[in-house]
Each structure stands twice: as structure tokens, then as C-alpha cells.
């Protein structure tokens with residue numbers, strides 16, 4: 001599966017997601033069970049059974065062979081899981097199930113959804129074969145490991161996502177022995193889901209005749225977007241180094257294409273900066289590039305979680321980590337680069353800084369570890385609470401179990417032809433904002449935990465029978481990463497999803513607006529007034545409040561009425577450690593902590609005021625550029 005269009009796919013993904021990261025089972029000792037005993041106890045009827053369950057990108061099909069009352073073979077069949085992520089669970093989980101005759105197998109960290117889909121499909125097969133799930137739930141004994149392994153390196157990189165991978169390669173190219181530690185089984189982090197990166201003055205962009213802006217024009221526009229509450233030297237560093245990063249990636253075998261723009265809403269922007277991953281995609285290409293680390297004696301350690309920095313005489317002296325089997329790892333090293341991807345996967349930390357829930361899209365492993373480890377040794381923070389709001393969807397946690405994964409509700413939550421209201425009953429934006437991921441992310445975040453999309457019965461009937469085109473809407477809602485039905489096709493599962501959603505409040509239905517408001521906890525008087533004013537605008541043929549485009553002005557008619565809950569989506573946090581423009585982490589006295597560097601969204605806080613910029617690919621542009629610079633600088637430092 002290609003990663004260049006990950007967003008469409010990611011939806012299904014996130015509806016079923018639990019962000020928990022677990023450790024794998026390969027190192028767990030076997031508890032042998034004899035075949036005879038199995039056949040007697042399990043009640044399984046011999047045969048081949050098939051089932052499917054939703055993974056990241058759709059159904060994962062599994063066939064289970066039962067022989068002599070025992071699970072003889074588990075085979076994962078057709079699926080559309082993400083390349084670079086699915087391989088480990090697809091290989092490991094079936095083997096572990098057969099080995100232990102149990103479904104109590106740990107999921108693979110960073111591949112939780114694929115792992116869960118396999119386990120769920122196998123449990124369905126067991127039930128088909130007449131077995132009881134409780135009989136296959138025996139916990140696997142894990143050996144308590146107090147073993148410790150010791151290593152030495154010139155540079156340790158914590159996190160082999162986007163920025164960490166770039167940092168490891170750059171330090172390696174400076175001649176350093178690099179050990180890169182990665183929590184999951186795979187390289188890439190959230191960067192593996194990205195489509196590309198922003199840069200100016202790459203050789204590809206210089207060759208583009210339509211690109212006319214200068215780096216300083218971009219900087220000045222950026223500063224205006226952020227109300228000048230940013231570090232101009234840091235942004236300038238990124239902008240002026242970004243083109244070199246693209247060329248460096250190309251030299252190292254990454255495939256990129258200059259496509260100028262990525263989002264329809266920004267097609268007319270003069271800042272033609274978008275470079276898209278092509279070829280095998282980010283994760284597969286980066287894995288190949290990282291395979292060179294052993295040339296200098298270094299290595300990539302996957303399924304290993306860094307836990308603590310080691311300091312000696314006020315300088316970095318190494319890292320402590322833990323492997324998934326419990327083995328403690330101690331790496332002595334004079335330089336460490338923190339690249340753990342911020343804390344977007346920690347619902348608790350997100351709640352702490354924002355005070356409301358978000359739909360988080362990530363690999364489930366960005367829990368703020370690098371930032372916490374650095375704070376523990378005296379590091380200062382900057383822009384800690386900045387979050388990259390990007391798009392909106394329905395509430396992932398509430399639609400997870402609905403039919404079709406709630407895909408139509410996700411699409412309803414960004415419907416430009418509907419009327420959007422907050423819990424105060426006010427309309428808060430032109431609904432066609434859905435075509436700009438940053439703006440829709442920001443405005444929906446401003447509403448707090450959720451907002452609602454209000455429609456009438458006619459709207460629902462028309463979508464169900466004809467699609468949005470039946471309402472005169474000739475364009476799909478296009479917030480970040482939304483799948484779901486197209487404007488010119490019938491939304492066949494919408495009614496079923498709405499009915500199911502009534503049970504947990506993600507959808508609300510009532511004959512009157514007052515009753516609707518009461519059920520959803522929305523201010524009824526304001527809601528009634530809002531509908532009245534909106535309908536007047538529809539009738540006048542001009543949106544008097546927000547200037548929404550005419551084609552999206554669909555009046556609210558007779559009931560029953562519906563509310564569908566929407567919630568802002570975030571791709572990562574942006575703030576964290578305070579750094580110099582050489583990527584060195586500083587302490588609370590603004591002094592460099594010798595040997596400690598950072599890269600990626602662990603340390604991009606100074607570039608934003610309180611919202612992401614409305615350009616495309618800026619996080620990955622920074623991630624790859626800061627990673628390269630951190631690696632190069634750490635490589636120089638150890639000399």
C-alpha cells in the first residue's frame with residue numbers, strides 16, 4: 001500500500017484505535033500443551049475456518065486450520081495494511097497463537113490495529129469451530145528479566161521516526177557510531193503516514209519556472225500568520241536549510257517529487273513548497289538508508305524504549321532503555337538526540353494542556369518520553385502546549401464500534417452543506433472551511449470537546465438516496481484524511497450509522513429543535529435563533545455572517561432534526577524542548593546541556609504561536625531538516 005495518500009485510509013484506522021502500545025510476544029517462553037490434551041479439552045471441530053476483522057486500512061482476512069482439536073495453523077490472507085508496519089504482526093502473531101494455543105498474545109507496538117485485527121479474526125474462527133474464547137485466553141508467562149546489556153556509541157538517537165532517522169543517518173555520515181533506539185517494531189513513526197515535506201530552494205524547486213517567492217518572503221508571511229509570536233531565527237534556519245535537506249534525502253536514496261501543493265484549498269498560494277514521497281514511500285526507503293548504520297559499528301534497536309538519560313559532570317553520558325522482553329539496556333554515549341515525536345498519543349497529557357479531548361492520529365507511541373527525560377535533567381521547554389490541529393472528524397472513541405466504522409458520520413462532521421453549531425447553539429464558522437485542514441482543525445478546537453453538525457430529515461434522506469449532489473453540493477467535504485462516500489454517490493450506510501450512534505450520543509435525533517438541543521446539552525434558544533438567521537441567509541442567497549459559498553447554503557426545513565458530533569483532529573504536538581538553532585537542548589538558565597540534542601516535534605515550539613501554519617508539509621520539512629542538522633551537529637560535537 002502506498003503511503004503517499006495515507007489520509008483517506010487512516011480514517012477507518014482511527015475509528016477502531018486504541019492507542020495502547022504493548023510489547024511483542026516473541027521472547028515469551030512457551031508453555032507446552034500436548035496435542036492429545038488439546039483435542040480433549042478444546043471442543044474444536046477440525047477444519048479450515050475464515051474470518052475478517054478491521055485493521056488500519058480495512059479488513060484483514062484470516063484462515064485458521066484446526067486439526068486434532070488444536071490450532072494447527074493461522075494464515076493471514078488478503079489485507080490492505082500499511083507496508084512497513086504490517087510485516088511484524090502478520091509474521092509474529094499467527095506463530096505465537098499456534099505456539100501457545102492462546103489468544104492472550106501481546107500486540108506489536110506501533111502495529112496495534114493490525115495485531116488486534118488478526119487476534120479478533122482468529123477468535124471468530126475459534127468460535128466458528130465450536131470453541132470458547134475463555135479456553136484460549138490463558139495468559140502467557142513472561143520471564144522476569146533482570147538481565148542488562150551494555151553498549152557504547154558515539155551518538156544515541158532516541159526514536160527512529162522521521163526526525164530520528166534523519167539524525168541517525170546524518171551522524172553516521174559524520175563518521176559516528178550511532179545506535180538508534182525505537183520503541184516500535186518499525187522505522188518511521190508518524191512520519192511513515194505523511195505524504196511529504198515543505199522546502200524551499202531544493203534543486204527540484206529551483207528548476208520549477210512557476211516558483212517565484214524568496215525564502216525571506218516566506219519567513220515574513222509565516223511571522224504574520226503567527227502574529228510575530230515566534231522565533232524568527234529558528235524559522236529562518238529551517239527555511240534556509242530545507243532545500244538542502246531535500247537534496248540530501250535524494251542523494252541518500254529517498255524518492256521525492258516536487259508537486260508544489262498538496263491541498264486543494266492552498267492551490268493558489270505563492271508558497272510552492274510541497275515535495276511528496278514517491279517510490280517505496282517514506283518508511284521503506286528510510287529502513288534501507290538506516291541499514292548502513294553497522295558500517296561504523298552502530299545499529300538500530302527496535303522494540304526498545306528509552307527510559308532515562310545518564311548524566312556525568314553536567315554532561316550527557318548515555319541512555320538507559322528497556323527491551324520488550326524486559327532486558328535493561330545501558331548505552332554509554334557522549335551525545336544523545338531526542339526525537340520521540342512529542343506527546344500527541346498521550347490522551348492524559350493532551351487533556352492536561354488543552355482541557356478537552358481530540359481525535360489523535362499517530363502510532364500510539366508518541367507519549368512525550370523524550371521531553372520528560374530531558375526535563376528530568378534540567379531542560380527548559382518552549383511552546384509546550386502547541387498542538388497541530390489538522391482537520392476534524394466525528395468523535396473517534398464514540399464511532400469506533402458503529403457499523404461501517406462510522407465512516408459516513410466522519411464525513412457528516414465536515415459536511416459543507418450542513419449548519420455547524422457549538423454547544424452554545426451558535427454557528428461558529430463558514431462550513432466550507434472544511435477544505436483547509438489547518439483552519440478547520442483550529443476553529444473546531446476552539447469549540448472545545450466537540451461541536452455538532454445540524455441537518456434535517458430531507459438532508460439525511462437525500463444523502464442516503466442520491467448523495468450530496470441531490471442537495472446541490474457538487475464537491476466532497478475535504479477535511480484532512482476523511483474517507484466516506486463521495487458527493488455523487490448514495491450514502492448507503494448513513495441511516496444505519498445514525499441509528500447506532502443514537503445509543504451513545506454521537507448522534508441525536510428529535511422532532512423539534514428545542515428537544516434536539518435539550519438532548520445534546522446545547523443552548524436551545526440560541527440554536528433556534530441560529531437556525532432562523534441561517535435560513536434567512538439561505539433565502540437571501542448570501543451568507544450574511546460568514547460568506548459561505550452559495551452552493552453550500554442548504555436551508556434547514558422540517559424535522560425530524562439530527563445532530564452529528566464532530567471533534568477536532570490532531571496529528572502531533574508541536575512544542576516541547578527549548579533548543580538553540582544548532583538543535584542543542586538548553587536548560588532553564590538558557591545554557592546548553594552538553595551532548596544533548598533534539599529534533600522533530602519534540603522541539604518545534606518556538607516556530608508557532610498557538611496554532612499550526614496554513615502551509616503544507618511544514619512539520620515534515622522541519623522534522624527532516626532538524627533531524628539532519630541535529631545529526632550533523634552531534635557528529636561534530638563528539639569529535
Ligand SMILES: Cc1cc2nc3c(=O)[nH]c(=O)nc-3n(C[C@H](O)[C@H](O)[C@H](O)COP(=O)(O)OP(=O)(O)OC[C@H]3O[C@@H](n4cnc5c(N)ncnc54)[C@H](O)[C@@H]3O)c2cc1C
Pocket residue numbers: 006007010110158159160161162163164181182183184187188189190191192193194195196197198304305306307339340341342361362363365366367368369370571572599600601602616617618619620621623
Ligand atoms: C496521518 C498523518 C499524516 C501526516 N502527513 C503529513 C504530511 O504530509 N506532511 C507533514 O509535514 N506532516 C505530516 N504529518 C505530521 C508528521 O508525520 C509528524 O509531524 C512527524 O512524523 C513528526 O516527526 P517526529 O520525528 O518528530 O516524530 P515521529 O515520526 O512520530 O517519530 C517519533 C518516534 O519515536 C518513537 N519513540 C517514542 N518514544 C520513544 C522512546 N521512549 N524510546 C524509543 N523510541 C521512542 C516513536 O515510536 C516514533 O517512532 C502527518 C501525520 C499523520 C499522523
